[in-house]
Amino acid sequence: MPHLKVENLSAHYGKTQVLDGVSMTAEKGSIVTLIGANGAGKSTFMMCLSGVMHPSGGTIEFEGKRLENAHPEQIVSWGLSQCPEGRRVWPRMTVLENLEMGAISMQNKTEVQERLDWSFNMFPILAERRRQMAGSLSGGEQQMLAIARALMPGPKLLMLDEPSLGLAPIVIEKVVEIIKTVRNEGTTVFLVEQNAFMALSLADYAYVLETGKIRLSGSAALLRENDEVRKSYLGI
Amino acid sequence: MWTVFFQQTLNGVILGCIYALIALGLSLIFGILEMANFAHGEFYMLGAFMALFSMTLLNVPFLVALVIAMAGMALFSALIEHFIFKPIIGKPMINSMLLSFGLSTALANLALYFFKADPRKITSGLARIRFNFWGLFLTGERLSILVLSVILVLGLSWFIRYTVTGKSMRAVAQDRTAAQLAGINVRRIYAVTFGISGALAAAAGTMVGAMFFVSPEMGFTVVLKSFVIVILGGFGEIRGVILAAILIGLVESLGGGFISYAYKDAYPFILLILLFIFKPEGLTGGNRA
Ligand SMILES: Nc1ncnc2c1ncn2[C@@H]1O[C@H](COP(=O)(O)OP(=O)(O)OP(=O)(O)O)[C@@H](O)[C@H]1O
Numbered sequence: 132m133p134h135l136k137v138e139n140l141s142a143h144y145g146k147t148q149v150l151d152g153v154s155m156t157a158e159k160g161s162i163v164t165l166i167g168a169n170g171a172g173k174s175t176f177m178m179c180l181s182g183v184m185h186p187s188g189g190t191i192e193f194e195g196k197r198l199e200n201a202h203p204e205q206i207v208s209w210g211l212s213q214c215p216e217g218r219r220v221w222p223r224m225t226v227l228e229n230l231e232m233g234a235i236s237m238q239n240k241t242e243v244q245e246r247l248d249w250s251f252n253m254f255p256i257l258a259e260r261r262r263q264m265a266g267s268l269s270g271g272e273q274q275m276l277a278i279a280r281a282l283m284p285g286p287k288l289l290m291l292d293e294p295s296l297g298l299a300p301i302v303i304e305k306v307v308e309i310i311k312t313v314r315n316e317g318t319t320v321f322l323v324e325q326n327a328f329m330a331l332s333l334a335d336y337a338y339v340l341e342t343g344k345i346r347l348s349g350s351a352a353l354l355r356e357n358d359e360v361r362k363s364y365l366g367i
Numbered sequence: 368m369w370t371v372f373f374q375q376t377l378n379g380v381i382l383g384c385i386y387a388l389i390a391l392g393l394s395l396i397f398g399i400l401e402m403a404n405f406a407h408g409e410f411y412m413l414g415a416f417m418a419l420f421s422m423t424l425l426n427v428p429f430l431v432a433l434v435i436a437m438a439g440m441a442l443f444s445a446l447i448e449h450f451i452f453k454p455i456i457g458k459p460m461i462n463s464m465l466l467s468f469g470l471s472t473a474l475a476n477l478a479l480y481f482f483k484a485d486p487r488k489i490t491s492g493l494a495r496i497r498f499n500f501w502g503l504f505l506t507g508e509r510l511s512i513l514v515l516s517v518i519l520v521l522g523l524s525w526f527i528r529y530t531v532t533g534k535s536m537r538a539v540a541q542d543r544t545a546a547q548l549a550g551i552n553v554r555r556i557y558a559v560t561f562g563i564s565g566a567l568a569a570a571a572g573t574m575v576g577a578m579f580f581v582s583p584e585m586g587f588t589v590v591l592k593s594f595v596i597v598i599l600g601g602f603g604e605i606r607g608v609i610l611a612a613i614l615i616g617l618v619e620s621l622g623g624g625f626i627s628y629a630y631k632d633a634y635p636f637i638l639l640i641l642l643f644i645f646k647p648e649g650l651t652g653g654n655r656a
């Protein structure tokens with residue numbers, strides 16, 4: 132049974148349909164990517180998985196639990212965590228407060244402390260800046276904080292929405308390294324990217340979304356060789 | 368002359384502390400739910416009546432009545448959030464303005480129907496104790512009101528700064544979607560915010576009811592003044608709101624003492640208009656939560 136299974140998902144903003152019958156699966160411990168142009172509906176899809184947006188049709192199943200009518204805080208407590216597009220750290224809270232709030236779904240205080248140590252070990256820059264307001268961090272540091280915050284509850288499935296956007300190559304390398312580490316610890320990673328090159332070289336499996344519909348899917352290695360993908364998303 | 372000045376300053380500070388309690392609740396709702404709650408003045412009025420009836424019908428002492436009013440209004444406000452405001456959360460501000468204005472009118476008229484218009488007074492029993500400091504006089508009642516409101520304001524600041532719920536409130540105010548994604552129960556935070564706001568309004572209403580009067584229309588001018596304070600203080604900024612509240616209290620008290628008492632309710636608005644002209648970004652600068 133796949134770790135995450137989405138079937139026939141549709142979503143609307145008012146009367147405008149943004150997702151139209153999207154189906155996908157993710158195996159446990161794999162990296163799955165969703166690529167697509169601006170406005171294809173990638174972020175909308177992520178928000179449906181997190182319960183922030185309610186789909187107008189279809190089902191989402193995660194470890195046998197149905198998510199499509201669940202509340203966001205339930206979904207987080209079941210082990211599905213999202214680092215949203217545009218970082219969205221709380222700017223007038225300290226780095227430490229941002230991380231603590233990321234762990235709000237955890238009951239056990241010692242576990243929270245363990246996760247905090249894990250984060251500071253993984254992101255030494257955040258340890259250094261723990262008392263600083265998140266809004267005063269650089270863009271790259273904010274992205275690290277956003278990822279660290281999403282990892283605080285120790286999710287079973289991590290969703291990343293365009294984590295490389297606007298970052299310098301060296302910071303992108305760091306993001307890639309984190310994704311690999313997290314996966315090696317057994318976490319399933321679901322990655323949304325504009326940077327198709329990075330996504331396809333990292334992922335095991337890939338989906339291409341075009342105006343709300345899955346256009347192509349297959350192993351990432353296969354899609355990298357696909358002519359259409361090369362032309363539209365890799366620019367070769 | 369100087370005695371009058373200091374006396375009015377002292378009164379102004381006391382009034383300002385009470386205004387701070389009211390305006391902070393309004394500002395919390397504004398920052399966290401992105402709503403303008405014009406019924407806030409009626410929460411204050413109902414809180415005052417709750418304290419009044421606790422004292423006259425249950426014969427409890429002033430402080431117990433204050434606690435009853437705060438608890439009662441916390442519950443009442445959370446219920447109002449749940450049954451009346453919940454459907455319009457996230458909709459444009461005009462929705463909450465119209466809805467709360469309607470609620471305000473309805474609550475004030477219900478109060479008028481049941482409690483009648485004649486003003487009543489909460490007798491705290493502390494007004495007979497008098498202190499005299501270098502010619503300034505202060506009753507035990509005013510002293511306890513000053514101390515109580517300072518404790519409540521500091522307590523609220525502490526709560527928002529250090530508790531998990533307080534941090535969640537700040538997170539929701541700064542980025543609601545990020546808060547949901549982190550696993551904060553946003554619906555619970557909305558109810559808690561309304562509850563706190565109602566409890567603070569009730570405390571303020573009870574104190575004003577002891578210093579002045581309790582009447583069904585007491586909420587009306589207070590809510591407008593509180594909006595002035597929230598605007599002056601910079602939306603959602605706790606320290607700014609407290610400063611603005613004390614400023615308004617002083618302006619009203621000194622203006623009442625030295626210019627004319629008859630226009631005391633107009634001074635805050637004159638100040639607001641001046642501020643819009645000379646310092647449109649607010650007293651403390653930014654638009655911060
Ligand atoms: N809150 C909203 N209200 C109305 N329409 C929206 C809203 N959010 C997104 N849309 C529309 O839904 C469509 C899909 O948006 P979405 O943000 O999911 O795309 P995306 O694939 O994530 O794009 P990008 O790569 O630019 O992040 C777009 O046409 C967008 O204009």
Ligand SMILES: [Mg+2]
Binds near residue numbers: 173216292
């Ligand atoms: Mg997007």
